Amino acid sequence: MNASLGPQPIEPETVLDLLLHSPSPAPLLSEVGTVTQVGDGIAIVAGLERALADEVLEFACGLSGIVLDLEPGRLGVVVLGPSDQIMIGEAVKRTRKVVSTRVGPGLLGRVVDPLGAARDGLGAVKHATLHPVEAEAPAIRDRQAITHPLATGIKAIDAAVPVGLGQRQLVIGDRQTGKTSLCVDAMLNQAHSDVICIYCAVGQRGDAVAKVVAALRAADMLERVIVMAAGDEDATGLAYIAPYSAMAMAEYFSGQGRDVLIVFDDLTHHARSYRELSLLLRRPPGREAFPGDIFYIHARLLERAGQFTDRVGGGSITALGVVETQAENLSAYIPTNLISITDGQIYLSPRLVRKNQFPAVDLGKSVSRVGGKAQTAAFRKVAGNLRVTLSQFEELEDFARFGTRLDDATRARLTRGAAVRGALRQAERDPMPAISQLVILTAAQTGVFDDLDEAAMRAVMDQIKAEAPVVLADIAKQITQGAELDDVAQAEMCALAQKARATAKGGEDVPIA
């Protein structure tokens, strides 16, 4: 009956169908453009009216680039390679693809570039498939609370600024404060866990990356690590995509239920490379000449980390982002942005470096917003007073520097504080099992180290590190299962520490009451 009443309304689905299946107007619009300007890692391309944002274009010389700016009649393209190979007037083709990298088990033990191509001279990467570097972060319902610790093997961190599996934590500090060393040590400690590590070097010198690779190889850890390098001599475009690409590699493993630790070394260089590209593309500069979307480039990266539910594989991605500050200025633009995106920061202080206190973790300025919930009960008990003891000590230490005469109680507090700070010292490439850390921290807080000099203390700590996992194997097992530290266990730990102290002093020492 309706048919006789004139034209019928068209269903919305039918309209979409018509649009999708109508003959393409492609013959009118070219799919090959030309380069009109090139230099400093950027190419300006004309004649590709239908190119999309983030699409990969292919230059006639074989290089590829990503469309970052879309303007009428003009595309701003970031070149993923040496842009001096591109000539003005050169043809550029659309690919209708977004930028992808290789992901898969074949990347483990390899040093690769952000596109997943080998950089270690060991031949092509096998057992890997292509995957887009950008991905949407998992939704809230696909995320779980952070409940398991990621042991870094570093006393100052595991005790006072604990990191949980799936946490996003910054390692922040001035130049040469030990940021890279701390992250490498955290990766080395994963030799005792099933966690897969990815080290993403952005804007680092080649020799610095080689040092990290050598440290991982020396500890027999390289087979469990992917090293991605976009060095200072590489194209800025590669440095820009490196963290997203490393994250895509991490997502492959987390999707299979694995725990992944990913280190971005460092995000300051990443922000600078994006600023360079944006300025060359003539985007309006904002604060510190960074473009307006600088917050978004890091937020969209770091929100891809987390602890995920079984629906999306059940794995986790823990992100350690390194940030370099200048003159201890934590309130500069990039550090504050990143601090507000992440779940806490480990602040490395040049003041402590000058005192030769390594790792130079400043507990007063470091915080872990979610790691505490993942910390084991034993650590929580031992580490409870650590921050307070240290902050009181530092206050008194400044005061005592004026040569003030001190009463006995104050002097005792200074001695104890110095012992606790000494106990937090740890050499590079020397991560420690949890039980050894707990014995050392308990010993320091009960006065076992009070009258020892630095060398003696190091000898005692070395002995505890070696003996505790063997002698206190049962307690170590209970601790990993989340048991509380009872008085008996604590007494056994102190006894071991006192024995180590006596050995270090040649067996003549009187045990501490």
Ligand SMILES: Nc1ncnc2c1ncn2[C@@H]1O[C@H](COP(=O)(O)OP(=O)(O)OP(=O)(O)O)[C@@H](O)[C@H]1O
């Ligand atoms: N635990 C440690 N014990 C002794 N020395 C250390 C320790 N950690 C780091 N160092 C030393 O501190 C120096 C700086 O370390 P590292 O390169 O890790 O710092 P960084 O902050 O990453 O430097 P950059 O700012 O150049 O990236 C190195 O010489 C390193 O050997």
